[in-house]
Amino acid sequence: MLRHCESRFAEWRLPPSSTITTVAQELSRRRGRPIHLIPLALGADQPSGLSLTLPTMDVVAYEAETSRTHQEHIIAHELAHIMCGHTGSISIDENVARLVFPNLDPGLVREMLHRAGYGDEHELEAEIMASVILRRMNARPERAGPTPPAEVQEVLDRLEKTFFSDGDGS
Template structure:
């Protein structure tokens, strides 16, 4: 895949992020947040018009790179995930996100899953070839994702219901 993408000799998160957004014709928003569960560090939400990759904002810079690259690898492989989104299984994390508006949700559930191993391997290959380190930009909520971000934050207990 890296050869196909023209990245066999190296790339960074910015290049991969841009490539996947352009090739899929879908914006991917990278959103730092605090997850209430210690074992959850990242997730990918596939919505009607765009994607959201949320990552643990308190992680070290190198760990953030790995989390984001792992989630982007899931997107590249078009993984389906093993955690269905419905009101009973999502718990408080996504209780305010309407399942009808979400086309897919991918959260890490078990590292033994084939999809998880594939994403971990791809993330490691990409980061081993990274030509520059990722610098987290100053972040503002993108207008098209504002409602989703508010619902995620509300589900995480970070915001009051609107």
């Protein structure tokens, strides 16, 4: 599944310096419909993000009260559901329903969102695709220019390992 997700995302040819907003804009362009990223204070007892496919737009709501890194992960995960064509829903309470759709009856919103849930396979695929997106966004820039002296290169290597480590020490 990892190779499939990497291959699928590589077709987009986004530059490594892309942001999560760039990814959302490209997905919006490819789908021919707007994607709205909406920060909400969802609370600890609610999912940290959700995506809704509406007739004329897509909506990604994400937890506003968390770090930017966590927000990017949530958004990437929800965009991945959209990219992969997943349909489904999550369980939300009345307060969150009112935040997302203030002009609709919260009971109707909950009922609409309860129709179907993502299966484990869809969650796994979305999580892997989100990791691919984030890894691409955080890719190390290509080095250009002359090779620094050995003592400088050693310091640069340590800094690179510290700031660009992908979690396995590389």
